[in-house]
Amino acid sequence: MIAPYPCSAITMQTAYISHPLCLKHDMGSYHPESPARIHAIEDQLIASGLLNYLQHHIAPAATREQLARVHAPAYIESVESSVPAQGIVHLDADTALNPFSYQAALRAAGAVVLGVDLVMSAQAENAFCNIRPPGHHALRARAMGFCIFNNVAVGAAHALAQHGLQRVAIADFDVHHGNGTEEIFHDEPRVMLCSTFQHPFYPHCGAGSGNDHIVNVPLAAGTGGEEFRTAVTQHWLPALEAFQPELLLISAGFDAHRDDDMAGLRLTESDYVWVTQKLKLIAEKYSHGRIVSALEGGYELHALGRSACAHIKVLSNL
Numbered sequence: 547m548i549a550p551y552p553c554s555a556i557t558m559q560t561a562y563i564s565h566p567l568c569l570k571h572d573m574g575s576y577h578p579e580s581p582a583r584i585h586a587i588e589d590q591l592i593a594s595g596l597l598n599y600l601q602h603h604i605a606p607a608a609t610r611e612q613l614a615r616v617h618a619p620a621y622i623e624s625v626e627s628s629v630p631a632q633g634i635v636h637l638d639a640d641t642a643l644n645p646f647s648y649q650a651a652l653r654a655a656g657a658v659v660l661g662v663d664l665v666m667s668a669q670a671e672n673a674f675c676n677i678r679p680p681g682h683h684a685l686r687a688r689a690m691g692f693c694i695f696n697n698v699a700v701g702a703a704h705a706l707a708q709h710g711l712q713r714v715a716i717a718d719f720d721v722h723h724g725n726g727t728e729e730i731f732h733d734e735p736r737v738m739l740c741s742t743f744q745h746p747f748y749p750h751c752g753a754g755s756g757n758d759h760i761v762n763v764p765l766a767a768g769t770g771g772e773e774f775r776t777a778v779t780q781h782w783l784p785a786l787e788a789f790q791p792e793l794l795l796i797s798a799g800f801d802a803h804r805d806d807d808m809a810g811l812r813l814t815e816s817d818y819v820w821v822t823q824k825l826k827l828i829a830e831k832y833s834h835g836r837i838v839s840a841l842e843g844g845y846e847l848h849a850l851g852r853s854a855c856a857h858i859k860v861l862s863n864l
């Protein structure tokens with residue numbers, strides 16, 4: 547049984563899921579993965595008039611059982627026990643914990659779980675999770691690349707285990723390869739991962755590690771929207787058509803934007819609109835429209851706000 551969650555009056559809207567603790571995880575003022583990212587998206591949703599039309603939800607904390615479907619129990623415990631009383635403790639060179647980080651990470655993963663429950667119970671057609679820390683670099687037993695728990699993987703595993711789905715697809719258009727998601731599901735044929743990413747680039751993998759349900763499309767630095775769209779059309783869409791997902795998750799990183807100097811791809815808002823439209827068509831054809839999208843990267847705050855807002859606007863049909 548799925549526990550009922552509070553939901554605003556109109557069903558089949560786009561759910562907007564976040565939690566105040568996602569603002570409290572802070573790895574230092576120098577760090578590009580900052581609390582301001584959450585505000586950048588929300589501010590743009592307010593400015594565009596979109597926020598009021600979304601179905602607002604507070605993310606629950608992911609349970610230990612939900613996390614342990616994709617993470618080693620010893621790793622989960624080590625994150626919890628590493629939380630400092632004050633200051634910052636590093637898990638890897640660019641991923642750190644402050645006193646709120648573990649709770650924020652539980653909410654980020656829990657947001658995707660709630661999104662899955664909402665779309666599977668038809669309380670919302672689709673969902674966007676405005677969350678941090680991001681997740682797609684998080685490995686089964688290791689934090690990596692600003693990521694602590696693999697939020698989208700936790701959501702996909704929940705869909706398999708709790709809702710009995712047999713085919714869950716994850717589309718990842720973050721500029722970095724979702725190596726954590728790939729590691730977790732490499733030998734799980736019920737999950738398809740379709741990923742575009744700059745290569746060679748951090749995390750320096752993904753170019754040769756695909757299989758029939760891991761569809762990796764490396765893109766050279768400087769790649770723009772036209773080539774991105776060609777890659778999606780030639781590689782993602784036929785794979786998704788053949789797979790016929792019952793649920794579509796999106797690792798929505800916006801750091802492939804041309805204004806984002808974290809990396810060197812050259813996408814624009816119109817490319818995010820286009821790919822969201824294409825994914826929406828797949829979901830409408832095979833998944834009753836069910837999409838749960840979760841924020842991954844995106845570090846140039848103006849581009850992040852505009853791009854995420856354009857993505858959510860397509861999801862919500864507004």
Ligand SMILES: [Zn+2]
Nearest residue numbers: 720722801843
């Ligand atoms: Zn990224």
